[in-house]
Amino acid sequence: MQVANIVDNPELRIEFRVTGAPGALERVVTWCAPTESIDPSPFLTSGALMLTSGVALNVLDARIWDAYVERLAGVPIAALAFGLGRAHTVVPAGLVTACENHNVPLLIIPTEIPFVLVQRDIQDRLSVERYEALRRGSELADDCTRIAADQGTVQDVLHRVSAAVKGRVSIQDSSGAILLSAGGTGAFPARTDFSMPGNERDRFRLVVEEVTTGPTIRTLLAPVVAVLSMQLSATLGAQGVTHSRNADRLTNAIYAHDAVSTDELIELTRDADLAPDQRIGIAVMEVGPGSPTTHLRSVSWRTRVMLAGDFSLVRYAEGPDLSTILIQSNGLEQDRLMASVRAAAGRTRSVSMMVATVENAAELGLTLRMARSALGEPGVHPAPQLNFDALVDTLRHPGTISLARRLLAPLQRTGDQALLTTLDAYLRHSGATTAICQELFIHRNTLAYRLKRIEESLGLNLQDGQVRAILLMALRLL
Numbered sequence: 001m002q003v004a005n006i007v008d009n010p011e012l013r014i015e016f017r018v019t020g021a022p023g024a025l026e027r028v029v030t031w032c033a034p035t036e037s038i039d040p041s042p043f044l045t046s047g048a049l050m051l052t053s054g055v056a057l058n059v060l061d062a063r064i065w066d067a068y069v070e071r072l073a074g075v076p077i078a079a080l081a082f083g084l085g086r087a088h089t090v091v092p093a094g095l096v097t098a099c100e101n102h103n104v105p106l107l108i109i110p111t112e113i114p115f116v117l118v119q120r121d122i123q124d125r126l127s128v129e130r131y132e133a134l135r136r137g138s139e140l141a142d143d144c145t146r147i148a149a150d151q152g153t154v155q156d157v158l159h160r161v162s163a164a165v166k167g168r169v170s171i172q173d174s175s176g177a178i179l180l181s182a183g184g185t186g187a188f189p190a191r192t193d194f195s196m197p198g199n200e201r202d203r204f205r206l207v208v209e210e211v212t213t214g215p216t217i218r219t220l221l222a223p224v225v226a227v228l229s230m231q232l233s234a235t236l237g238a239q240g241v242t243h244s245r246n247a248d249r250l251t252n253a254i255y256a257h258d259a260v261s262t263d264e265l266i267e268l269t270r271d272a273d274l275a276p277d278q279r280i281g282i283a284v285m286e287v288g289p290g291s292p293t294t295h296l297r298s299v300s301w302r303t304r305v306m307l308a309g310d311f312s313l314v315r316y317a318e319g320p321d322l323s324t325i326l327i328q329s330n331g332l333e334q335d336r337l338m339a340s341v342r343a344a345a346g347r348t349r350s351v352s353m354m355v356a357t358v359e360n361a362a363e364l365g366l367t368l369r370m371a372r373s374a375l376g377e378p379g380v381h382p383a384p385q386l387n388f389d390a391l392v393d394t395l396r397h398p399g400t401i402s403l404a405r406r407l408l409a410p411l412q413r414t415g416d417q418a419l420l421t422t423l424d425a426y427l428r429h430s431g432a433t434t435a436i437c438q439e440l441f442i443h444r445n446t447l448a449y450r451l452k453r454i455e456e457s458l459g460l461n462l463q464d465g466q467v468r469a470i471l472l473m474a475l476r477l478l
Contacts, residue, residue, distance in 0.1 A: 001029045001125055003079045003105050006049065009121050012113055014081065017091055018099040018106035025105060027078045032122040034115050041071040048075070049122060051115050053083040054092065065094030069102050079105035083115060133219035140164050141223035148231045153299060157231065158182035161224055165217070167210035171196075171232070180297060183209075192217050196229045204232060246271040251317040251324045254365045255372065262362050269361040272315055274328055276361035281311070281327035281337045284371040285353040288378050296323060299351045306344035310336075324368070332357060334382070342380045349378050356383035392476040404474035410457040419457070420475075422450045426462070427472040 004025040007014050019025055030047030037043070038056040050072065057068060072080060080099065082091060091108060099106040109118060144157045154171070159182045162169045167190075168183030188209035196204040206225055208217060250268040253260050260268075266276040274280060283303065287296040300316070300323035308314045311329035327337065334357045341355050354371035358364050371383035411419050422440060426447075429435040433444055440447075451462060460467050 001122070001129055003027045003029060003049075005029075005125070006079065006081070006107060006122070012118060012121060013110050014113075014118070015108050016105065017082075017096060017108050018104070020099075020103045020105045024079075024103055027105075029078045029122065029126070031126070032119045033077075034119060038068070039071055041075055044072070044075045044077060046076060048077045049079055049081060050077050051081045051083065051109070051118060053085050053087050053115075054095070055087045057092075058087055060092070060094070062094035062097060065092060066098040066101065069095070069098035069104055073102040073104050077104065079107060081107040081109055081118065083109040083113070084111045130219055133217075136164070137220040137223045140220065141227050144224055144227045148227065153302060154228065154231055155180055155182065157224075157228060161208075161221070161228075165208055165210055165221070167208060169209070170207045171228070172205050172207055192221075194218075194221060194225045196225060196232065204229075246273070247315045247317045247324075247326065250326075251368070254368045255322075260365050265365050266361045269364065272326070274313070274315065274326060274361070278328060279332050279357055279359055280361070280364055281329075281332050281355075281357045282364070282368060282371060282383070283307070283325040283327070283337075283341050283353060283355050284368065284375065284383070285323045285325075285351050286321055286375045288350045288352060296321065296351060299345065300325070303341060303344040303353075307340055310340045322372070338380065338382065345380050352376055352378050353380045354383040355380060356385075392473050401477050404477040407458075407470070407474050408478065410459075411454065414453075414457055416453075419450060419454055422447065423454055423471065424475055426451065427468055427475065431462075431468075 002025065006029070007016065028047055029049045030045070031049070032051065033040070033044055033048045034051040035043070036052055036055045040050065040052075044050065057064065059065070069080070082088075082095065084091070089111075091106075096106065098104075109115070140161070143160055147156050147160060158169050158171070158180055162183035167188055168181065168185075170181035188211060190210045192208045192210075194206040194208070196206055206221070206228060208221065210217070246268070250272045253264070253268055269276040269280075285296065285300060285303070297318065300318065304314055304316050304325050307325065307327060311327045311332065313328045315326045317324045334355075337357060338355050341353060345351070345353060352375045354374055356367050356371055358367045367383060370385075374381070374384050408420070411423065422436070425436045425439050429439070433447060437444055437447055442450075455462055458471075460471075462468060462471075
């Protein structure tokens, strides 16, 4: 109920004397408070419609009226309803001026209308609104429960809530970091926070941002908060799923540009509570183009929790746009792991996942790199067993990069970028003239001329297979 709705009942004949600045009549009325105190502000709360006949303020001094209204505006009340009667047969001019100065809507109640009728009318309408909010909240909670039961993610539920409140909703952790969100962008002036039940480690809040808000928002969303809390608890609360700094250290070292030695991999794997000499399963996932990165976390949560039900040990590392899950268990096989991940992924079409098993920690680094580089197509896919680019990545260290730079330096000194482009195309197409010419839009005679210049500059024979392999590796390293 807004201030503008107070005059809707024609039987009460309430009229506006001061409407306030734009937006003042859209303020939400939360309750009705009749009082004759000279300073009722300590007993009022935001959104109150205050009723008074001004018995305690039968004065003409405009300064007293100004101070009185200033205190009410500081609460702030939604509006002031002034009843005419024995104390004031006309509206005090000082009161009108004060309400105008402090942007407090002023309504006039006729002498013959007792306050009890106004109060009952307001409370009846607020009760109807709260009942309607309860009904809508129950229906919304039912919808959200169905979404969760149909293997929908927490993100899917948030989208439904966002549509219901016509605003932005988000789940935030205890530090205020947004884990998941849905709804519009931009500024929303009204905000309501809901505490979500959780253990001491996982404390979350549902934050609702709207253009305007009112007391019914809590009535509307209270059942939904319970649904979200249970879904979030089921997703995050499984035993055996551990996110740790050591898991982050392991994956960050692998995904870095410099190669990781086998000894270092074994040590990092052991620090992450994984047995380095036993088979390790991996699932790497990223969100697809055009989808919010927060959706990745929701899918990742569900995946690792369901994997924890199938395998004895699950560890994960979460990045802003990449999730990595590591698994160890008796009977860990590629086909079984693929089936479990596909079941956990559900219906999502916006996340790309690569799945593989490695025999030991020595294979882990290369396999994770290959899996990450192969991400792109939505769905669950087996990671490639071996590819050239991933193999070259394992050779990255200052020595090999320096040698590669020296090998290609003669071409760079020519200042002709077309020679480097031609060499790259020549190596990728294994010397196939037609494919190279089509890619570079050049004649075969131009290609022959450029290849001759490349051989002369480098002092190498491009017909030698080992020479071509070394040059391709050097280009990839740089």
